[in-house]
Amino acid sequence: MSEAAIHSEELTALSFEKIKKxxxxxxxxxxxxxxxxxxxxxxxxxxxxxxxxxxLSFFLTDASGTPTAFVGLDNFIQMFTSPVFLQSMxxxxxxxxxxxxxxxxxxxxxxxxxxxxxKGIGFFRTIFSSTMGIxxxxxxxxxxxxxxxxxxxxxxxxxFFGMESIGWLTDPNFALISVSVTTIWMNLxxxxxxxxxxxxxxxxxxxxxxxxxxxxYFYKLRRITIPMLSPTLFxxxxxxxxxxxQTFGQIDMLTRGGPQNETNLIVYSIYQEAFxxxxxxxxxxxxxxxxxxxxxxxxxxxxxxxxxxxxx
Amino acid sequence: xxxxxxxxxxxxxxxFVSALLVFAPAMIAFMMSFMTNQDIMAGNMxxxxxxxxxxxxxxxxxxxxxxxxxxxxxSIVIMIGQxxxxxxxxxxxVFMEFKGRDVLFFIFIATMMVPFEASVIPNFQTIRDxxxxxxxxxxxxxYFAMAFGTFLLRQNFKQIPKELKEASEIAGIGxxxxxxxxxxxxxKTSLVTLGVYGFLTSxxxxxxxxxxxxxxxxxxxxxxxxxxxxxxxxxEWGVIMAGGIIVVLPTLILLFLGQKKLxxxxxxxxxx
Amino acid sequence: xxxVELIGVSKSFEKQQNVLNEIDLSIExxxxxxxxxxxxxxxxxxxxxxxxxxxxxxxxxxxxxKTVNHLPPxxxxxxxxxxxxxxxxxxxxxxxxxxxxxVKKTPKKEQQKRxxxxxxxxxxxxxxxxxxKELSGGQRQRVALARSVVSESPICLMDEPLSNLDAKLRAHxxxxxxxxxxxxxxxxIYVTHDQVEAMTMGxxxxxxxxxxxxxxxxxxxxxxxPANLFVASFIGSPKMNMGKAVFSNQQLxxxxxxxxxLDRAEAAGIPKDKNLNIGIRAEHIFPGTHDNTTHxxxxxxxxxxxNETLITFEIGKELWTAKWLGQWNVHTGDKVAVSxxxxxxxxxxxxxxxxxxxxxxxxxxxxxxI
Numbered sequence: 015m016s017e018a019a020i021h022s023e024e025l026t027a028l029s030f031e032k033i034k035k036x037x038x039x040x041x042x043x044x045x046x047x048x049x050x051x052x053x054x055x056x057x058x059x060x061x062x063x064x065x066x067x068x069x070l071s072f073f074l075t076d077a078s079g080t081p082t083a084f085v086g087l088d089n090f091i092q093m094f095t096s097p098v099f100l101q102s103m104x105x106x107x108x109x110x111x112x113x114x115x116x117x118x119x120x121x122x123x124x125x126x127x128x129x130x131x132x133k134g135i136g137f138f139r140t141i142f143s144s145t146m147g148i149x150x151x152x153x154x155x156x157x158x159x160x161x162x163x164x165x166x167x168x169x170x171x172x173x174f175f176g177m178e179s180i181g182w183l184t185d186p187n188f189a190l191i192s193v194s195v196t197t198i199w200m201n202l203x204x205x206x207x208x209x210x211x212x213x214x215x216x217x218x219x220x221x222x223x224x225x226x227x228x229x230x231y232f233y234k235l236r237r238i239t240i241p242m243l244s245p246t247l248f249x250x251x252x253x254x255x256x257x258x259x260q261t262f263g264q265i266d267m268l269t270r271g272g273p274q275n276e277t278n279l280i281v282y283s284i285y286q287e288a289f290x291x292x293x294x295x296x297x298x299x300x301x302x303x304x305x306x307x308x309x310x311x312x313x314x315x316x317x318x319x320x321x322x323x324x325x326x
Numbered sequence: 327x328x329x330x331x332x333x334x335x336x337x338x339x340x341x342f343v344s345a346l347l348v349f350a351p352a353m354i355a356f357m358m359s360f361m362t363n364q365d366i367m368a369g370n371m372x373x374x375x376x377x378x379x380x381x382x383x384x385x386x387x388x389x390x391x392x393x394x395x396x397x398x399x400x401s402i403v404i405m406i407g408q409x410x411x412x413x414x415x416x417x418x419x420v421f422m423e424f425k426g427r428d429v430l431f432f433i434f435i436a437t438m439m440v441p442f443e444a445s446v447i448p449n450f451q452t453i454r455d456x457x458x459x460x461x462x463x464x465x466x467x468x469y470f471a472m473a474f475g476t477f478l479l480r481q482n483f484k485q486i487p488k489e490l491k492e493a494s495e496i497a498g499i500g501x502x503x504x505x506x507x508x509x510x511x512x513x514k515t516s517l518v519t520l521g522v523y524g525f526l527t528s529x530x531x532x533x534x535x536x537x538x539x540x541x542x543x544x545x546x547x548x549x550x551x552x553x554x555x556x557x558x559x560x561x562e563w564g565v566i567m568a569g570g571i572i573v574v575l576p577t578l579i580l581l582f583l584g585q586k587k588l589x590x591x592x593x594x595x596x597x598x
Numbered sequence: 599x600x601x602v603e604l605i606g607v608s609k610s611f612e613k614q615q616n617v618l619n620e621i622d623l624s625i626e627x628x629x630x631x632x633x634x635x636x637x638x639x640x641x642x643x644x645x646x647x648x649x650x651x652x653x654x655x656x657x658x659x660x661x662x663x664k665t666v667n668h669l670p671p672x673x674x675x676x677x678x679x680x681x682x683x684x685x686x687x688x689x690x691x692x693x694x695x696x697x698x699x700x701v702k703k704t705p706k707k708e709q710q711k712r713x714x715x716x717x718x719x720x721x722x723x724x725x726x727x728x729x730x731k732e733l734s735g736g737q738r739q740r741v742a743l744a745r746s747v748v749s750e751s752p753i754c755l756m757d758e759p760l761s762n763l764d765a766k767l768r769a770h771x772x773x774x775x776x777x778x779x780x781x782x783x784x785x786x787i788y789v790t791h792d793q794v795e796a797m798t799m800g801x802x803x804x805x806x807x808x809x810x811x812x813x814x815x816x817x818x819x820x821x822x823x824p825a826n827l828f829v830a831s832f833i834g835s836p837k838m839n840m841g842k843a844v845f846s847n848q849q850l851x852x853x854x855x856x857x858x859x860l861d862r863a864e865a866a867g868i869p870k871d872k873n874l875n876i877g878i879r880a881e882h883i884f885p886g887t888h889d890n891t892t893h894x895x896x897x898x899x900x901x902x903x904x905n906e907t908l909i910t911f912e913i914g915k916e917l918w919t920a921k922w923l924g925q926w927n928v929h930t931g932d933k934v935a936v937s938x939x940x941x942x943x944x945x946x947x948x949x950x951x952x953x954x955x956x957x958x959x960x961x962x963x964x965x966x967x968i
Contacts, residue, residue, distance in 0.1 A: 496677065512687055
């Protein structure tokens with residue numbers, strides 16, 4: 015036995031407490047050792063930036079981002095009275111409104127038809143999940159061609175049916191929709207994968223039981239599949255929402271916020287303000303708004319998600 | 327259970343049509359990367375001849391190999407960094423007991439509420455002030471710590487019977503050895519899942535490399551593609567598409583290989 | 599020689615007070631000691647406290663006369679076998695067995711020697727290169743035992759090690775474990791909820807319920823002289839037949855149904871003014887013969903086991919079972935003659951549950967057995 019073995023006579027309740035305390039400190043230090051790398055990096059790249067962003071939002075800065083003058087809430091007041099920012103907020107919400115239901119519904123449809131036990135279903139699953147492996151940049155390039163006013167397939171198909179060409183990315187009435195379609199396509203793979211995973215974790219005896227009762231396909235879909243999938247659907251919904259608010263790449267590639275700021279979504283607006291116009295103060299104020307939106311969405315997910323988990 | 331033929335037919339039709347629509351943009355791009363410029367300019371949907379010239383051109387005119395190498399290095403560094411940090415943190419949350427653990431866990435949850443996009447301005451300044459602009463470190467460091475990955479692994483580690491830990495304690499095996507010799511090998515599958523996910527997302531990063539690279543030395547392939555597209559605008563679509571195809575090829579292959587695991591793993595981390 | 603000693607050991611969790619309450623116990627070197635009790639009785643917690651996997655909140659734990667409350671498991675010089683065996687799924691049988699030895703820096707040569715000996719003893723030589731998932735339940739169990747044996751720790755703790763095996767294998771492993779323990783001279787502390795396991799394996803048994811010791815003793819003592827109603831009904835299968843009893847007019851009346859004429863010698867020392875419970879073992883409800891029939895009872899169920907027959911009667915609110923050797927042609931609804939006598943009854947105080955007087959006939963039987 016080790017040197018720590020001490021005869022009982024020497025051990026009082028007090029010394030037990032001392033040893034226990036020491037052991038607790040040691041296990042605390044060990045735990046911190048495992049967590050330290052993550053905590054340090056989170057602090058540098060997440061918590062500090064968060065505080066710093068809020069701090070910067072009350073200042074004017076020079077071109078390198080050093081705060082020069084405290085302006086209080088001026089940045090926020092200016093922002094909420096600026097038609098460009100309000101336009102950007104409106105576009106962002108419209109964009110979310112177009113893409114989130116679209117992605118989830120189409121993803122759900124694909125997941126449901128790909129959940130059947132048919133020959134060759136693996137092939138279809140692979141195809142449906144493929145857009146997860148296609149980067150924003152590459153996906154944008156693909157669609158950029160489809161949207162091309164003269165050579166693009168979309169206008170060629172319209173022309174084939176004798177319809178007029180559309181300026182998909184240049185017409186203010188269409189640009190946001192075009193970007194939304196591209197985004198739905200890009201996010202489909204991930205959504206599909208998660209939903210398919212959710213579908214496959216539903217116990218098959220539920221269906222077998224319904225089969226014995228003679229339930230039809232749509233009855234089962236409505237009464238078993240959708241309710242059992244609701245926690246997954248909920249997760250997918252929030253992730254899609256948060257992703258939609260953070261959209262940047264396809265805007266930069268497809269429209270650069272144009273035409274007439276129609277597609278100037280909030281992250282792109284932050285990017286332009288900070289890294290094109292070097293207005294770090296106002297950009298930070300916008301980032302604070304983005305943070306608040308995401309915060310609320312995440313809180314809603316945790317709050318509601320807690321209740322939904324009981325389905326499992 | 328056997329499906330009636332009519333229903334089978336309906337499903338196959340739906341599957342085929344959906345697959346066609348979903349895959350069309352990538353398929354068209356793939357086709358175009360082998361088409362001559364004349365064909366494309368003429369607006370032909372079906373190529374009259376196939377050529378490999380676009381691929382030669384894109385490698386010839388652009389430091390694409392350089393970009394690819396950069397992307398590989400950055401993605402692998404991020405992947406390994408995430409695997410190490412997330413598995414260490416997940417281990418502490420599952421197998422260690424100490425004061426403040428639950429508070430720390432809550433803090434980890436809280437990090438999910440801070441979008442990277444909203445904190446990009448100070449991060450840019452930090453990396454700039456550290457002199458890490460145009461470096462692999464600057465590209466990858468902000469992504470090492472990841473709450474989602476920690477949760478995914480924590481979920482998996484929790485399925486390891488706690489008796490394994492207790493048996494090790496009785497045998498006198500310490501935390502780090504248990505982590506290395508038992509937990510990591512046993513949770514191999516979930517590590518692969520997280521690795522694939524980490525690689526995919528890192529390879530596809532856009533905003534951060536755009537900000538933190540100013541020249542070709544460490545520029546990643548996504549930003550390279552943006553450059554290619556903005557410079558070749560209007561005329562050389564075949565070359566652009568060849569570039570696009572090369573960019574997506576590694577991730578598509580990875581996705582096809584790891585699809586099943588990814589699907590199970592992500593669903594687990596997401597829901598439970 | 600005392601090997602493991604507990605002095606006033608208690609356990610409280612934040613949410614639950616006194617999971618274990620003032621446990622005093624000493625276990626001899628080389629003894630096979632069984633902790634038995636229903637689930638939630640605290641038996642596993644007690645074992646885990648001895649192992650060091652659980653904090654001791656009160657009292658003193660000594661191993662080989664040294665206080666070890668504060669020592670981590672590895673310094674307590676013991677081995678443990680878990681209910682789910684706790685085999686490392688990614689390691690082979692050989693690696694599993696040797697896993698702990700690597701840590702203790704046992705020389706390679708010594709490791710191989712012990713591995714060979716243990717594998718031979720446990721019949722695992724052919725399986726050394728396999729992974730746990732390629733083994734049957736019984737084989738996994740043996741690997742877990744081997745891991746414990748190879749450590750050469752003098753104390754071995756087992757937590758329900760047989761509960762994942764089927765009945766036949768369980769009976770076999772009981773003998774194997776018992777033989778192993780004797781051969782190696784291990785001090786064994788064995789936790790189970792199964793009283794048959796406890797009775798057949800233990801040198802001594804401790805019955806635990808709701809964190810309190812009910813009785814400690816040899817299996818046969820627990821069976822013949824259960825200290826209270828809990829032990830009486832917990833030990834033995836089928837369980838002891840119980841009933842409320844009152845003395846009245848030179849008669850003992852059980853459950854308002856059975857009337858027995860008073861046996862003065864047997865009734866001596868039993869307070870007549872207390873609420874009483876009696877208990878009688880199934881094998882002590884004898885088939886009635888011409889001479890000794892005391893009651894005629896209606897049969898409500900019959901279980902034919904081949905070598906013996908279990909017959910159930912309804913006595914007031916209680917169901918009583920009689921166990922008769924051999925095969926009896928009895929059917930549900932029949933009236934059968936039985937012989938029940940006071941000398942086979944144990945008397946308990948119904949309020950405190952404590953034993954007042956054990957069945958006296960046991961003593962004669964013990965003599966017969968010798």
